Amino acid sequence: MARSRQLLGSFTIKGPDGVIRPGDSVLLKAPDSSKPPYVARVEEIEAAGPRGTNVKFRVRWYYRPEESIGGRRAFHGSKELFLSDHYDTQSPDTIEGKCYVHTFEEYTELRSVNAEDYFSRFEYKSATGTFTPDHIAVFCKCEMPYNPDDLMIQCEGCSDWFHPSCVRMTIKEAKKLKHFFCGNCVAENAKLQKSRGTRGESEEKEVMSKRRRR
Numbered sequence: 001m002a003r004s005r006q007l008l009g010s011f012t013i014k015g016p017d018g019v020i021r022p023g024d025s026v027l028l029k030a031p032d033s034s035k036p037p038y039v040a041r042v043e044e045i046e047a048a049g050p051r052g053t054n055v056k057f058r059v060r061w062y063y064r065p066e067e068s069i070g071g072r073r074a075f076h077g078s079k080e081l082f083l084s085d086h087y088d089t090q091s092p093d094t095i096e097g098k099c100y101v102h103t104f105e106e107y108t109e110l111r112s113v114n115a116e117d118y119f120s121r122f123e124y125k126s127a128t129g130t131f132t133p134d135h136i137a138v139f140c141k142c143e144m145p146y147n148p149d150d151l152m153i154q155c156e157g158c159s160d161w162f163h164p165s166c167v168r169m170t171i172k173e174a175k176k177l178k179h180f181f182c183g184n185c186v187a188e189n190a191k192l193q194k195s196r197g198t199r200g201e202s203e204e205k206e207v208m209s210k211r212r213r214r
């Protein structure tokens with residue numbers, strides 16, 4: 001028997017902004033209502049019945065860090081999701097509404113992060129627990145990838161970013177800083193001054209005392 005399979009360009013659910021198209025991200029009811037909703041990307045919207053009835057969403061799941069094999073790590077943001085290789089079919093009544101999964105760059109530039117804003121910088125293979133890319137830039141003395149929830153301060157010497165706690169500073173102190181040079185850059189600068197001879201010594205002291213005042 002021929003199956004009247006038809007792909008739809010959009011499907012409208014209740015609520016404001018209810019038009020869902022392939023490529024959109026959606027929140028889906030978790031079976032356990034005490035858990036946060038699931039997040040998925042809509043790949044296809046299909047009507048299996050006649051005249052656009054029996055609508056099914058073909059989705060690709062986003063995993064939260066705690067759902068991954070390695071679990072949540074310190075550099076994972078609270079709104080971080082991994083685009084998995086796990087596909088599924090869902091009926092429209094499980095969809096709670098739309099959400100927005102930004103790229104990492106877009107997310108860090110958002111002026112305000114709303115409940116429905118998320119970001120994804122990794123693809124995740126659910127069977128092996130591996131990530132693509134498997135290497136990303138690390139920062140600070142602790143050599144950690146950037147967690148956009150955490151405040152970091154940039155060194156004006158080497159341009160690396162640092163966690164206040166890793167350079168023995170409180171968040172409050174870091175927020176007040178107008179200029180910051182990391183320990184390495186201060187030491188490098190001191191060496192440079194010394195190699196320039198006696199004249200450098202007083203300059204070096206000046207640099208150090210300026211830093212201490214902050």
Ligand SMILES: [Zn+2]
Nearest residue numbers: 140142163166
């Ligand atoms: Zn650090």
Ligand SMILES: [Zn+2]
Nearest residue numbers: 155158182185
């Ligand atoms: Zn530096």
